[in-house]
Structure formats: C-alpha cells, structure tokens
Amino acid sequence: MTSGLDTAASFQVPVARMTLANGLRVVVSAEHSAPVVCVAVYYGVGMRLEPRGRTGFAHLFEHLMFQGSPQMAKMELVGLVQANGGLLNGSTRTDFTNYFEVMPSHTLELALWMEADRMRGPVITQAELDNQRDVVKNEIRVNVLNRPYGSFPWIDMQERAYTNWHNAHNGYGDMVDLDAASMADVRAFFDAYYSPANAALVVVGDAEPAEVFEMAQRYFEGIPAAPTPPQAQIEEPPQEEEKRFTRVDPLAPTPAIAIAYHTPPAGTPEYYALGLLHEALAEGDDALLHAELVSKRGYASEVDGGINFLGHMHNARTPLLWCVTLVHDAEVTADAILEAFDAVIEGVRERGLDSGALARSRTKARASLFNTVAGYIPGFGLADLLASFELIEGDASRVNDLDARFAAVTPELVAQVAHDYLKRENRVILELHAGAAVAAESEAAS
Amino acid sequence: MTVEATLPPRPILGTPRPTVLAPRRREVLASGMSTALVQSGSVPIVALRLVVDVGSAHLQPGQAWLDRLLHDFLREGSATHDRAAFADALAAMGGSLDVDGDEHTTVLRTQVLAEHAAEAASMLIGLARTPRIPAEETARLVADQQRWAEIVAQEPAWRAHATFRASLYRGHPYGTVLPQAETLAAFTAADARAFWERHTGAGRATLMAAGKFDAGAVTEAAARASDGWATPEVASVQPAHVSGSRVVRFVARPGSEQTTLRVGAPVPPPGHGDYIALEVANSLLGGSFNSRITQNIREQKGYTYSPSSQISTRPRDAYWVEAADVTTAVTAPALDEILGEIDRLRADAPPEAEVLGITNYVAGISAIRGATLNGLLDHLEFLALHGLDDTYTAMYEARVRSVTPADVWRVTRDYLRPERLTIVAVGDAEAVRGDLGRFGVVVDG
Numbered sequence: 089m090t091s092g093l094d095t096a097a098s099f100q101v102p103v104a105r106m107t108l109a110n111g112l113r114v115v116v117s118a119e120h121s122a123p124v125v126c127v128a129v130y131y132g133v134g135m136r137l138e139p140r141g142r143t144g145f146a147h148l149f150e151h152l153m154f155q156g157s158p159q160m161a162k163m164e165l166v167g168l169v170q171a172n173g174g175l176l177n178g179s180t181r182t183d184f185t186n187y188f189e190v191m192p193s194h195t196l197e198l199a200l201w202m203e204a205d206r207m208r209g210p211v212i213t214q215a216e217l218d219n220q221r222d223v224v225k226n227e228i229r230v231n232v233l234n235r236p237y238g239s240f241p242w243i244d245m246q247e248r249a250y251t252n253w254h255n256a257h258n259g260y261g262d263m264v265d266l267d268a269a270s271m272a273d274v275r276a277f278f279d280a281y282y283s284p285a286n287a288a289l290v291v292v293g294d295a296e297p298a299e300v301f302e303m304a305q306r307y308f309e310g311i312p313a314a315p316t317p318p319q320a321q322i323e324e325p326p327q328e329e330e331k332r333f334t335r336v337d338p339l340a341p342t343p344a345i346a347i348a349y350h351t352p353p354a355g356t357p358e359y360y361a362l363g364l365l366h367e368a369l370a371e372g373d374d375a376l377l378h379a380e381l382v383s384k385r386g387y388a389s390e391v392d393g394g395i396n397f398l399g400h401m402h403n404a405r406t407p408l409l410w411c412v413t414l415v416h417d418a419e420v421t422a423d424a425i426l427e428a429f430d431a432v433i434e435g436v437r438e439r440g441l442d443s444g445a446l447a448r449s450r451t452k453a454r455a456s457l458f459n460t461v462a463g464y465i466p467g468f469g470l471a472d473l474l475a476s477f478e479l480i481e482g483d484a485s486r487v488n489d490l491d492a493r494f495a496a497v498t499p500e501l502v503a504q505v506a507h508d509y510l511k512r513e514n515r516v517i518l519e520l521h522a523g524a525a526v527a528a529e530s531e532a533a534s
Numbered sequence: 535m536t537v538e539a540t541l542p543p544r545p546i547l548g549t550p551r552p553t554v555l556a557p558r559r560r561e562v563l564a565s566g567m568s569t570a571l572v573q574s575g576s577v578p579i580v581a582l583r584l585v586v587d588v589g590s591a592h593l594q595p596g597q598a599w600l601d602r603l604l605h606d607f608l609r610e611g612s613a614t615h616d617r618a619a620f621a622d623a624l625a626a627m628g629g630s631l632d633v634d635g636d637e638h639t640t641v642l643r644t645q646v647l648a649e650h651a652a653e654a655a656s657m658l659i660g661l662a663r664t665p666r667i668p669a670e671e672t673a674r675l676v677a678d679q680q681r682w683a684e685i686v687a688q689e690p691a692w693r694a695h696a697t698f699r700a701s702l703y704r705g706h707p708y709g710t711v712l713p714q715a716e717t718l719a720a721f722t723a724a725d726a727r728a729f730w731e732r733h734t735g736a737g738r739a740t741l742m743a744a745g746k747f748d749a750g751a752v753t754e755a756a757a758r759a760s761d762g763w764a765t766p767e768v769a770s771v772q773p774a775h776v777s778g779s780r781v782v783r784f785v786a787r788p789g790s791e792q793t794t795l796r797v798g799a800p801v802p803p804p805g806h807g808d809y810i811a812l813e814v815a816n817s818l819l820g821g822s823f824n825s826r827i828t829q830n831i832r833e834q835k836g837y838t839y840s841p842s843s844q845i846s847t848r849p850r851d852a853y854w855v856e857a858a859d860v861t862t863a864v865t866a867p868a869l870d871e872i873l874g875e876i877d878r879l880r881a882d883a884p885p886e887a888e889v890l891g892i893t894n895y896v897a898g899i900s901a902i903r904g905a906t907l908n909g910l911l912d913h914l915e916f917l918a919l920h921g922l923d924d925t926y927t928a929m930y931e932a933r934v935r936s937v938t939p940a941d942v943w944r945v946t947r948d949y950l951r952p953e954r955l956t957i958v959a960v961g962d963a964e965a966v967r968g969d970l971g972r973f974g975v976v977v978d979g
Contacts, residue, residue: 097578119576121574121575121576121905122553122901122904122905123550123551123552123553123901124901124902124905158541159541159544162833163824163829163833166823166824167824167891170822170823170824170891170892170894170895171824171890171891171892171894171895172547172894172898173894173895173897173898173899173901173902174895174898174902175899175902176823190902191898192550192551192898192901193551194547194548194549194550194551195547197545197547198544198545198547201541201542201544201545204541205541208541218836219833219834219835219836220836221836222835222836222837222861223832223833223836223838223839224839225861226792226836226837226838226839226859226860226861227839227840229791229792229839229859229861230792230838230839230840230859231839233791234690234790234791234792234859235688235689235690235691236685236688236689237685294551306542307541307542310540310541339688340685340688341684341685341687341688342681342684342685371630372621372624372625372629372630373609373617373620373621373624373625373630373631374618374621374622374624374625374630378621379618379621383617383618386673386674386677386678388678389606389678389681389682415681415685416681417677417681444622447626448622448625448626451625451626451627451628451647452625452628454628454647455579455627455628455629455645455646455647456628458577458578458579458628458647459579459645461577462575462577462579462581462645462745462906462907463906464906464908464909465902465906466902466905466906524688
C-alpha cells in the first residue's frame with residue numbers, strides 16, 4: 089500500500105440489510121449528524137432494457153411514476169413531500185431507475201408509505217401520459233436539440249461504440265417512439281420490471297435499521313411477489329479494430345473530439361485498475377492528459393473524462409466506456425490532438441504510472457468516494473452507491489470493500505490494463521464538427 | 535398494475551427533531567483575514583473556500599470577462615508552487631483547485647481529505663497572496679476564454695440571461711454578462727494582475743471551511759499564511775440603478791426548437807423586512823416543483839420541462855425571475871399562463887393551507903442544505919455577502935414559519951407589478967416575434 093492510503097481513514101459505512109418475503113431488498117445506513125433522512129427506491133431497469141420501437145420509454149415511465157398511484161392523485165406525492173419540508177426527484181440511468189426523497193427524519197414513515205404506494209403501480213390517465221410525453225419532449229429539446237453539444241458525447245458515442253442495440257440506442261428516445269408509447273406499454277413495462285424482487289429500498293441518515301425494517305414490512309410486504317425479469321442480454325462482442333466517426337453538430341461553434349475505450353468487466357481487479365488510470369489520466373489538474381493537452385499544448389481549456397456517461401464507475405453494469413472529451417479550436421486538427429493524446433497513452437501503456445501519479449490516483453479515488461457521500465443532496469450519494477451494489481453484486485455492504493479493491497491493484501496490474509485496454513483496437517473516436525461555425529462562414533461568404 | 539394489495543393508512547407523524555446549528559468558529563485574525571469554520575458531517579472530508587471580496591462588479595467598462603481570465607490565471611500556481619506542483623500537491627490530498635466567482639467575490643475552493651485541511655488552507659491563501667499570473671500563458675488562456683465566449687453565445691440560456699441583465703442594469707457592471715471580442719483579445723497578464731492586486735488583501739478575504747477537521751490547526755495555518763498580507767483601500771461598487779419597466783426584449787435565434795423565456799422584476803434584497811416573505815412567494819409561485827407556474831405550464835399543459843423561478847441577489851440588490859424553455863409553437867400561450875399566475879396571486883391571497891405547505895418546504899429545504907458541507911458554505915457566503923450574521927440563520931426557520939397568506943399577497947402586489955416586469959424571449963423570429971406585441975413594446979436584442 090502507498091502512503092496516501094495508510095494515513096487516511098478508510099471508506100467504511102454502516103450497512104444493515106434484510107429481504108422481505110416478496111423479495112424486496114431493504115438497506116439501511118444510519119448516520120445521525122442531522123435530522124434528515126434519504127429514502128431511495130431503485131428498480132433494476134433502465135434505458136438498456138426498454139423495448140425496441142420504444143426508445144426513451146424507461147425515462148418516460150419514470151415521469152409517469154410521479155403522476156399518481158392507488159392512494160395519491162397527480163401531484164399529491166410532490167405536494168406531500170414539499171409540505172413536509174422535503175425534496176424529491178428521480179432519474180433514469182442505463183441499468184436503474186431511481187426515485188428518492190430527502191425529508192426531515194420524523195417523516196420517514198410517510199416517505200416509506202408514499203414509496204410503497206408507488207410500488208403498487210402508477211394509476212394514470214391517457215391525458216397524464218400525453219402530458220408527460222410533452223414534458224419529456226421538452227426535456228429532450230432543452231438538453232439535447234436546442235443547445236450545442238447536447239448529445240455529445242453520451243448519445244453520439246454510445247450509438248457508435250456499441251453493437252448491441254440495448255447499449256447503443258438513444259435512451260432519451262426518438263420523438264417517433266415517444267409518440268407511439270401507449271397505456272398498454274405502461275402496463276406491460278410495469279408488470280415486467282417494477283416488481284419488489286427487482287428493486288431495492290435504501291434509507292440513509294437519521295434512522296435506525298430496526299425501525300426501517302419494521303416499517304418496510306408494514307408498508308411493502310403486502311405487495312405480492314412477481315417473477316423477476318430475465319437477465320438482460322447486454323453483452324458486447326469484443327471490438328477488433330479502431331472505429332472512427334464524424335458528425336456535424338448544427339449548433340456547435342467550435343469542434344470537439346471524444347475518444348472512448350471499452351472497459352474491463354465491472355467488479356474485476358482490472359476494472360479498478362482502469363478506475364485508477366482514469367484518475368491519473370483525466371481527473372483534476374494534475375492528470376497527465378490535462379498537463380499535456382491543456383497546460384502544455386493549449387488545445388482545450390479542459391479534458392473531461394469518465395466511466396459511465398450517466399453516473400460513475402460504481403453505479404452501472406458493464407459494458408461501459410471510459411471516454412475522454414475535449415472541445416477545441418478549429419485551427420487544431422483532430423489528428424494533432426490524437427497524436428498528443430497517443431503520446432501520453434502510449435507512455436502509460438509502456439511504462440505504467442510512476443509511483444507519484446499512482447499514489448495520487450489512489451488518494452483521489454478514495455476522496456471521490458467520500459465526496460460522493462458528502463454531496464449536495466444529503467444521503468443520496470451513499471444511497472445510490474448502496475442501491476447499486478445491492479442490485480449489481482447482490483450485497484450493498486460490498487461498498488465497504490471498495491477501499492480494499494483499489495488497494496489491491498498493483499502497479500503491474502495498472503500497466504497491464506493500460507496495455508490491454510488502452511489500445512487502438514479497443515477504442516472509438518468521434519469527431520464533432522462545428523455546424524454553427526460552418527454556417528457563420530458560409531453566411532459571411534454569401 | 536395488477537396489484538390490489540391494500541396499503542395501510544397514511545401514517546400519523548411524530549414531532550420533528552430540532553435542527554441544531556452546526557458548531558462554528560468565527561474569528562478575525564491579526565492579519566485582518568476572517569475565518570468561518572464549521573464542524574459538520576460524518577466523513578473525513580473538508581470543503582474549503584477562500585472567498586475574496588473582488589468580482590466582476592469591480593471591473594472597469596470594457597473589461598468584461600477579465601475576472602474569468604483571472605480565474606484561469608489563478609490556476610497557474612503560486613510563488614511556492616508552480617502550476618504542476620500546486621496541482622500535484624492538492625491531488626495528493628485528494629483535492630483539486632476550482633476558481634470561480636460572481637459580481638462581488640472570487641472564490642478559490644477545494645475539497646480534501648480532512649487530515650490535510652490546514653495544509654490545503656495555507657496553499658489557497660498562498661495562491662491568493664502570490665499568484666504567478668505568468669505572461670507567457672496569456673495567449674493560451676485568452677484563447678480558452680474566446681472559445682467559451684463562442685460557446686455560450688450559442689446557448690439560449692446564456693443569451694436570455696445576458697439580455698435580461700442588460701435590460702435591468704443598463705450602464706452598470708451587473709448588466710454586462712458577455713464579453714466584447716476585441717477587448718477580450720487584448721487582455722494581458724498585467725491587466726489581470728493589476729485587477730487582482732488592487733482589490734485583494736487579508737482584510738478582504740475570508741477562509742471558510744466545513745467538515746470534520748481540526749479547526750485549531752486551520753486557524754493557525756491561516757494566521758501564518760495571511761500574516762503581513764496588506765489590505766488595500768477599495769472604493770465600494772456604485773449601487774445599481776435597476777430598471778423595472780415593462781418591456782419585451784426579443785433575441786432572434788433562427789430555427790430555435792424552443793423559446794427561452796425570462797420574466798422578472800426587481801425586488802428588495804436579503805436583510806429587507808419583506809425578503810423572507812418574498813422567498814415564500816417565490817416558492818409558491820414558481821420556485822418549487824409544486825409551485826403554481828410549474829403545475830400550470832408543465833404538469834397541466836406540458837409546454838416545458840424545467841420551469842423555475844428564483845430570487846437572484848447581490849448586496850443591496852435583488853430581482854425575481856421566472857425561467858422556462860417552452861416549445862416554440864406555444865410561446866405566447868406560455869407567457870399568458872406565467873403572467874396569469876402572477877396576476878392570480880396578486881388578485882387573491884393564497885389559501886392558508888397552501889402557504890403552510892410552502893413555508894414548511896422553505897424551512898425544510900434550508901435545514902436539508904445545512905446538512906451538507908457545500909450547502910453550509912453557500913449559506914456562509916450568502917451571510918457574508920449581505921452583511922448578515924449567524925442570528926439570521928438561527929432565526930430563519932421561525933421567520934419563515936411566521937409568513938402569512940396576507941404577507942405573500944402583499945409582497946406579490948408590491949413587487950411583481952405588471953408594469954415593472956421585464957420579459958425576454960430568445961427564439962425563432964418568424965415563428966414567435968409577431969405574437970409578442972400584446973405583452974408589451976417589443977425591442978430587439
């Protein structure tokens with residue numbers, strides 16, 4: 089172990105678990121520093137599992153889960169959370185859809201009651217489906233269609249890097265598919281994926297496991313068990329050759345490039361080695377790619393990188409991509425950027441990381457876990473980690489192995505993973521061409 | 535959908551546990567630097583901010599974005615640590631440096647493993663005192679700002695914000711959001727250095743920290759690092775003469791899928807007797823998911839995804855603004871509904887139950903924010919900016935809960951007057967401009 093690990097407190101959180109008779113997993117992490125509690129329900133379905141011809145449906149369905157349930161009319165859930173001094177949200181990711189409230193801790197039981205009602209299924213009208221279809225279309229317009237770089241890189245890269253439709257398709261959805269979504273689809277999707285055994289209920293904060301377990305039994309155990317959905321077929325065949333694409337973003341004033349590599353399988357030592365490589369190459373101002381491409385060459389003002397476009401390396405299943413992006417000036421070609429990029433990557437592939445960079449990577453990885461727990465929404469960062477581990481590895485308490493998993497990565501394994509995974513055959517390059525700049529030029533010329 | 539199992543009745547709730555203010559230690563050090571250190575949280579992390587009292591409002595005319603260029607220069611290292619050494623040292627503590635700011639502040643921030651709190655604090659102060667601001671990096675950093683300027687010019691939210699600000703604060707630095715290409719290109723390292731040095735010193739800096747850390751060690755480190763850092767005399771920023779008069783400002787964005795709207799008016803700032811009632815009115819009208827405007831234009835009509843209102847504040851200055859990106863074809867109907875909700879709240883006092891729910895929400899959210907490190911530091915910055923102290927925080931919840939329907943009604947009538955509303959629309963001229971005339975005199979840009 090390196091000095092960075094020896095001195096800092098290790099990442100350990102309290103975890104208590106139980107499984108209800110209907111298969112619902114319940115996870116509690118008590119932390120009493122403030123009278124606040126986060127209640128999160130994660131369902132084991134995300135964008136990857138939506139039906140063909142219904143792209144965007146997992147996300148549309150998430151919206152519908154706010155539209156009413158057996159005991160709550162439309163907006164009643166939102167009103168109850170707010171009037172009790174709390175906040176709520178939900179999100180749809182590749183493999184999970186989550187719903188959460190952060191509430192004063194004396195309202196814990198109400199939050200569980202509300203989520204238990206929601207787990208009994210949306211009770212909605214055609215008008216409410218139509219309304220949320222319009223809302224979702226506006227979400228896509230504001231986040232993707234009406235701004236520069238809106239689909240870059242997450243939608244653009246996934247469409248090009250993956251060959252399995254489940255991984256490749258646009259999870260925000262095509263407008264045509266959204267238009268086709270019907271009440272029958274809503275029922276079928278709920279029945280297939282929103283069963284107790286395909287979900288995890290996580291409570292983090294000012295609550296004791298025993299009281300949460302007792303309340304969970306009271307409100308959730310009456311929900312009948314249902315068959316768990318079949319295992320998702322999301323495997324990707326290995327990529328044999330480098331792939332390179334271009335697309336024009338009509339609103340972008342200046343070009344960009346994304347370079348993505350397929351990751352090792354989640355949970356393996358190789359995966360954590362890639363996590364450390366990410367910290368060393370692309371995270372923070374000390375990162376090797378930042379030093380070369382930003383500070384030395386001035387090709388971009390930032391190098392952005394990560395594993396998992398819709399989260400981090402711990403809250404999705406693989407296949408995933410480690411992707412780095414830069415927004416750059418038109419005067420610099422993509423090939424010039426790639427040449428400088430490759431010089432850094434090839435150096436790491438040949439020699440691994442030097443001891444200083446590797447030690448910093450370990451420290452950054454640990455700090456990143458603590459920062460996830462200490463994020464802007466109290467309890468949610470940890471709830472997200474616990475739910476992800478419960479659903480991916482079958483045991484939320486494995487978050488307490490993360491330190492050890494990173495610590496077990498040897499310098500030799502880092503070098504090996506760099507060599508085996510950061511090779512050209514394993515990567516996808518996407519050049520984004522600046523449509524707004526082209527338009528401005530042709531306007532000036534005409 | 536086949537589930538029929540009965541759910542037990544909705545539970546009756548117990549009594550809230552009182553929110554206890556996180557213990558804090560405030561000092562003014564011998565150097566003149568202030569510290570505000572809060573013990574909070576359960577993980578060994580500390581969030582640190584060095585808040586320096588200089589921002590875009592201190593710029594001369596024609597200097598827009600010199601502050602942003604300076605932020606980049608501050609990432610180039612200090613007398614003791616060059617750029618790479620600074621980045622490596624912070625990374626070895628688990629952190630990285632962020633520099634940002636607003637009209638009145640420049641903030642150097644990092645978040646590190648708590649055992650390194652004192653050392654990281656020293657580094658931030660050392661950086662503020664002796665930034666390198668290397669002239670040889672000027673071309674690269676100016677190019678970065680030029681690239682950003684091109685990008686934000688394509689972002690409808692930035693266009694709308696810039697136009698709204700220009701309309702409210704003509705002739706004042708608050709009114710200039712975007713840079714001029716020519717002046718940006720001409721900025722030098724000397725400009726950035728002069729701007730920084732003229733305004734900074736221990737007496738104009740506050741070290742803020744939140745987390746689980748050794749406050750004594752941080753205080754000692756701050757005293758040592760700031761010792762002898764002289765404080766210059768700085769003329770205060772001229773107060774803004776804010777314009778609250780009815781106008782529709784239109785920005786053409788050909789082919790725009792949506793129209794980006796702003797509707798707003800000046801309101802009294804924090805510390806004013808009406809401010810907390812205005813916060814409640816804001817949350818009721820547009821500032822929360824359950825608010826009237828959001829329920830209307832999102833949950834009933836589906837015109838938009840993320841409508842929201844807020845109160846934006848500066849010292850002795852504030853405005854209320856509703857923001858929404860609406861489908862192009864429903865631009866005028868969306869504006870009708872936004873203005874209609876303002877009118878409805880002006881016409882009738884809101885029901886008691888609605889106000890009770892919203893005051894619970896405002897008070898509750900404040901407690902939730904106070905349970906996070908950066909929420910705490912945001913609040914400390916808010917207090918400092920507006921000349922408020924910890925009694926404001928201690929009294930806040932009770933003051934929110936004392937706001938009545940009559941208060942909400944009165945502040946809406948007093949401040950959100952139709953003749954004082956500035957409306958901004960960024961969108962496709964052919965599709966929407968013709969419909970805007972009935973909302974007021976339409977001015978382009």
